[in-house]
Amino acid sequence: MQMMVRVIAVSSLIHMIPFTANAQAPVQRYRLAAAQILGTSLQSSTAYDQLGELCDHVGNRISGSERLDQAIAWAVKTMKADGLQNVHTEKILVPYWKRGTEKAWTISPQRHELSVLGLGMSVATPQGGITADVVVVGSYDELDRLGEAGVKGKIVLYDVPFAGYGKTVGYRVGGASRAAKYGAVASLVRSVGSLSFDTPHTGTLSYNENLPKIPSAAVTIENSMMMRRMAQRGERIQLHLEMDNILIPDQPSANVVGEIVGKEKPQEVVLMGGHLDSWDVGQGAQDDGVGCLITLGAARAILDAGLHPKRTIRVVFFTNEENGDFGGKGYRDAHKPELGNFVAVLESDSGNGPVKGFTLDFHGEGPSKISVATPEEKDRAGKSLARMKSLNPLLEPLGATNMELGGSGTDVGSMVAEGVPGIGVSHDTTHYWEIHHTKADTFDKVIKLDMQKNIAAVGILAYVLAEMDETLR
Numbered sequence: 001m002q003m004m005v006r007v008i009a010v011s012s013l014i015h016m017i018p019f020t021a022n023a024q025a026p027v028q029r030y031r032l033a034a035a036q037i038l039g040t041s042l043q044s045s046t047a048y049d050q051l052g053e054l055c056d057h058v059g060n061r062i063s064g065s066e067r068l069d070q071a072i073a074w075a076v077k078t079m080k081a082d083g084l085q086n087v088h089t090e091k092i093l094v095p096y097w098k099r100g101t102e103k104a105w106t107i108s109p110q111r112h113e114l115s116v117l118g119l120g121m122s123v124a125t126p127q128g129g130i131t132a133d134v135v136v137v138g139s140y141d142e143l144d145r146l147g148e149a150g151v152k153g154k155i156v157l158y159d160v161p162f163a164g165y166g167k168t169v170g171y172r173v174g175g176a177s178r179a180a181k182y183g184a185v186a187s188l189v190r191s192v193g194s195l196s197f198d199t200p201h202t203g204t205l206s207y208n209e210n211l212p213k214i215p216s217a218a219v220t221i222e223n224s225m226m227m228r229r230m231a232q233r234g235e236r237i238q239l240h241l242e243m244d245n246i247l248i249p250d251q252p253s254a255n256v257v258g259e260i261v262g263k264e265k266p267q268e269v270v271l272m273g274g275h276l277d278s279w280d281v282g283q284g285a286q287d288d289g290v291g292c293l294i295t296l297g298a299a300r301a302i303l304d305a306g307l308h309p310k311r312t313i314r315v316v317f318f319t320n321e322e323n324g325d326f327g328g329k330g331y332r333d334a335h336k337p338e339l340g341n342f343v344a345v346l347e348s349d350s351g352n353g354p355v356k357g358f359t360l361d362f363h364g365e366g367p368s369k370i371s372v373a374t375p376e377e378k379d380r381a382g383k384s385l386a387r388m389k390s391l392n393p394l395l396e397p398l399g400a401t402n403m404e405l406g407g408s409g410t411d412v413g414s415m416v417a418e419g420v421p422g423i424g425v426s427h428d429t430t431h432y433w434e435i436h437h438t439k440a441d442t443f444d445k446v447i448k449l450d451m452q453k454n455i456a457a458v459g460i461l462a463y464v465l466a467e468m469d470e471t472l473r
C-alpha cells in the first residue's frame with residue numbers, strides 16, 4: 001500500500017516538473033529523482049515530529065549547557081535512526097555564557113518595570129546594579145556628535161528601528177564598545193526584530209578588547225520607543241539595571257556529523273547543516289532547530305526515495321553559532337586538508353518560512369563584496385550562478401527558483417572564505433524576525449507543510465549537486 005501511494009504520487013509529481021526548451025539539457029536527467037524526493041518529503045512528517053521532540057524534550061540549548069549536551073546525544077541517536085552512515089561527534093571547546101537575574105526599571109520620570117534580556121557575552125553589572133541617566137541615540141553618528149561630554153557616566157540607549165537584520169544588528173553587536181569609548185557605564189539596544197509583544201530579542205555582542213567592557217541588554221521595542229518619547233519631551237530618564245550573568249570559557253561541546261557515503265566519488269562532499277545551539281530563551285525552534293532538521297530531513301528524503309548519489313552528502317549540526325562560531329571555525333580547521341574536495345557547503349539558518357530559492361556565496365563575494373571583485377572573479381561567480389539557475393526547472397513546483405548571489409551562513413562562512421562555494425536557503429522571513437532570539441521562538445509556530453517543502457527543495461538541490469558532472473567551482 002505504501003509503495004502504491006508512492007508510485008501514484010511520483011507519477012503525478014513528475015508532470016509538475018517542466019521539460020526545459022532543450023529536452024537534452026543535462027537537468028532533464030534529474031526529473032524523476034527530483035519528483036521522488038518531492039514525493040518522499042511531502043509524505044513524511046518525521047522531521048517535523050523530530051523537531052517537536054527536540055523542542056519539548058530538550059528545549060533551548062545555549063553553548064556549553066547541559067541541555068546542549070542532551071541535544072547532541074539526541075542528534076546522534078536521531079541521525080542513526082534516520083539511516084545516516086558514519087554518525088559521530090567532533091569535539092569543540094565553547095564559551096558558556098550563563099544568564100543570571102536580570103532586572104531593569106526607570107526611576108524617573110516615572111517608575112516602569114522593563115522587560116530586558118542581557119546580550120550574550122555581556123559582562124555583569126557590579127553587585128547592586130547600575131543607576132544612571134539614559135541618553136537616547138538613533139545612530140552612531142548621533143552618538144559621535146554627543147561625544148564624551150554627552151555620554152560619560154550615562155547609559156546609552158540605541159533606539160534604532162528595524163530596517164532588516166543585516167542593517168540593524170550592528171548596534172547590538174558593537175554598540176556596547178562604541179558607547180564605552182565615550183565613557184558610558186552601560187548600553188541598551190532596542191530589540192533587533194520586526195515585532196514585539198513586550199518580547200525582548202537577545203543575541204550576542206562583541207567587545208573591542210581595547211576598551212572597557214560595559215554591561216549591555218536588549219529592551220523591548222515598546223520600552224525603547226517610550227524612552228525616546230521621554231527624551232524628546234526633554235524629560236530626565238534615570239534607570240536602574242542589574243545583571244549577574246557569568247562566562248565560563250572552554251566548556252566541551254561537539255559538532256554532530258552523519259553521511260550518505262557517495263557510491264562513486266565518496267571523497268567529494270556536499271555538506272549541509274544548521275546549528276544545534278540556540279539562545280537560552282524559547283525553544284530554539286526556528287533558530288535553528290528547524291535548519292538542522294530540514295537538512296537531516298533532506299538527507300532522509302533522498303534515502304527514502306531509494307537514491308544513492310555519486311558524491312557524499314554530509315549533514316553537520318554545528319555547535320556555538322550564536323556566540324562565537326567555534327563550531328564552524330573548528331570544523332574548518334579540522335577538515336582543512338579535504339576542503340578542496342568540498343563541492344558546496346549549504347546552511348539552513350533563516351527559519352522555516354516558505355522557500356523562495358537559494359543564494360550562492362561564491363568565494364565570499366555576496367552582494368556586498370561583488371563590487372570589489374576582480375573581473376575574473378565576477379566572471380567565475382556568474383558562471384557558477386548560471387549552473388545553479390540551470391536547476392530551476394527541478395525546483396519550479398516548489399517556487400524555489402530565486403537564485404542569486406548572497407550570503408550563506410555563519411557556520412559555513414569560514415569554509416566559504418577558503419574558496420568552497422557556499423549556499424544559503426532563501427525563505428520568506430516575514431514572520432521570522434518577529435520571534436528571532438525571543439521566548440516566542442517555539443515549536444507551535446513551525447508550519448509543517450512549509451517545512452516539508454523546505455526539505456524537498458534542499459533535498460533536490462543537495463542530490464543534484466552530489467550527482468552532476470560539473471560542480472559550482
Ligand SMILES: [Zn+2]
Pocket residue numbers: 275287288321349
Ligand atoms: Zn541561527
